[in-house]
Amino acid sequence: MSVSTEVGSRRPLGEEAPRRGNSALITFYLALGGLSFAVLQSLVAPALSTIGKDLGASTGDVSWILTAYLLSASVLTPIFARLGDMLGKRRILIVVLSILLIGTLLAALAPNLGVLVAARALQGAAGAVMPLSIGIVRDELPGEKVSVTIGLLSAIFGIGAGVGILAAGPIVENLDWHWLFWLPLALIVIALLGTIFGMPESPIRTPGRLDLVGTAVLTVSLVSLLLAISEGQNWGWGSLKTLGLLTLGAAALVGFVLVELRVKEPLIDVRLFKIRGVWTAHIVALVFGFAMFGTFVLVPTLLQLPAAVGYGFGKSVSEAGLFLLPTVLMMVVLGPVAGLMIRKSGPKTPMLIGALFVTAAFILPAVAHGQLWQIVLSGLLTGAGIGLALAATSNAIIESVPATQTGEAISANTIARTIGSSIGTAVIASLISSNSTAQGLPMDDAFTIGFWTCAAVGALAIIGAVLAPARRRSSAGDTRP
Numbered sequence: 001m002s003v004s005t006e007v008g009s010r011r012p013l014g015e016e017a018p019r020r021g022n023s024a025l026i027t028f029y030l031a032l033g034g035l036s037f038a039v040l041q042s043l044v045a046p047a048l049s050t051i052g053k054d055l056g057a058s059t060g061d062v063s064w065i066l067t068a069y070l071l072s073a074s075v076l077t078p079i080f081a082r083l084g085d086m087l088g089k090r091r092i093l094i095v096v097l098s099i100l101l102i103g104t105l106l107a108a109l110a111p112n113l114g115v116l117v118a119a120r121a122l123q124g125a126a127g128a129v130m131p132l133s134i135g136i137v138r139d140e141l142p143g144e145k146v147s148v149t150i151g152l153l154s155a156i157f158g159i160g161a162g163v164g165i166l167a168a169g170p171i172v173e174n175l176d177w178h179w180l181f182w183l184p185l186a187l188i189v190i191a192l193l194g195t196i197f198g199m200p201e202s203p204i205r206t207p208g209r210l211d212l213v214g215t216a217v218l219t220v221s222l223v224s225l226l227l228a229i230s231e232g233q234n235w236g237w238g239s240l241k242t243l244g245l246l247t248l249g250a251a252a253l254v255g256f257v258l259v260e261l262r263v264k265e266p267l268i269d270v271r272l273f274k275i276r277g278v279w280t281a282h283i284v285a286l287v288f289g290f291a292m293f294g295t296f297v298l299v300p301t302l303l304q305l306p307a308a309v310g311y312g313f314g315k316s317v318s319e320a321g322l323f324l325l326p327t328v329l330m331m332v333v334l335g336p337v338a339g340l341m342i343r344k345s346g347p348k349t350p351m352l353i354g355a356l357f358v359t360a361a362f363i364l365p366a367v368a369h370g371q372l373w374q375i376v377l378s379g380l381l382t383g384a385g386i387g388l389a390l391a392a393t394s395n396a397i398i399e400s401v402p403a404t405q406t407g408e409a410i411s412a413n414t415i416a417r418t419i420g421s422s423i424g425t426a427v428i429a430s431l432i433s434s435n436s437t438a439q440g441l442p443m444d445d446a447f448t449i450g451f452w453t454c455a456a457v458g459a460l461a462i463i464g465a466v467l468a469p470a471r472r473r474s475s476a477g478d479t480r481p
Helices: 023-043 045-055 064-087 089-109 113-140 143-174 179-198 212-235 240-262 270-274 276-304 317-322 325-345 348-367 372-398 403-434 444-467
Strands: none
Touching: 023 045, 023 064, 023 089, 023 113, 023 143, 023 179, 045 064, 045 113, 045 143, 064 089, 064 113, 064 212, 064 403, 089 113, 089 179, 113 143, 113 372, 113 403, 143 179, 143 276, 143 317, 143 325, 143 372, 212 240, 212 403, 240 270, 270 276, 270 403, 276 317, 276 348, 276 372, 276 403, 276 444, 325 348, 325 372, 348 372, 348 444, 372 403, 403 444
16 A cells, blocks of 8 residues: 555544454454553552562652553653554554563562662553554454444453452462562563564554654653652642642643644644543543542452441452452443444443443442442442443544544543543542541541542533533544534
């Protein structure tokens, strides 16, 4: 195929993609890559204290294992997504998975905290797996399979995060924390080999140059904001360091928008944010990132509290993780179901139902969380809501932007979800900390307030879903507001 027919080409969602590869295998390899990244995002969280003790690191220092990952993912996701649009999505996916492989191997062999933090920064580069994968699906799969497959891949990120929380306890208790990285390594190897040998190169590209100025400004903004959010509890939310970084991050974000409006080849075309299907999807993704990691903090903490306090359940780390299994299973089921709903009526319906489910999932334990069935039912609703809504946000975006801008648009959605996850983790951890006894034991009010906070944030997702376009676009190139 000549360059002139490849570059800038668009394919309406209802048309057949060129059948140049096995759709099932392509989906399988992309799912493994996404699962590896998502598992690694959450897998270390329950094991931070164990890792800290083994490496002789303080609580503040060991938190960089999470912070480095989030910062790297936020900064590198739009860069690699843009390079994928420019140079070929499969080619850049191979680069990203190779970096993830190196980072994971380094983490598995890490002799000290410094090496482990550097390895986690390398792993964060795989945040671009999501936008690259969705771009490949849009370019390579038949039109009737696109929405369902994107629903599955979107759900994989929630599933992987849940699996990470669930598996961390048994791995650390029965093996060693290094196995937190050895086990995902096998998935990464399969995904990388499948991408190299079993996947054709996507023909749709947007030639140009990487926006270096915009990249630098966005890096300053995201690093400042996420660093303040991640470390605000340790530094103090009113401290000069925290407030200074928040101010710098906000100012740099404004500067990034101004830069992107002026350059010919922006890193992220901020004009896309004017499209209703895009900005409503970003709001929903931000909220669901908050809600997902809010529940990953609240539920295990509540379950592991001693039953003697009157509101805890006395579960071990492994047992508490098992209570997230219903959430994960519902994501597995409802992600593809959302794709089927989208094919019939567009993304608005599953997005709205998902937002309602998640809001109800937090209202229930906010009212009463003294019985295990209440926790299980809340988990089922959470998983159903996440499975429906995250699939819908990705589909809403690809139905609203040209095929040549899929990577940058989805990368912005991924960043929104990552920021939401960081805010959710920080806010809920802060609420628990500020509503604890002198001995550091969380009080019952900490969970009530935490669940109500997540429910209130969930209501924002309902508003975003209500404001989303009522009908799916007739063409991927239709970008009318």
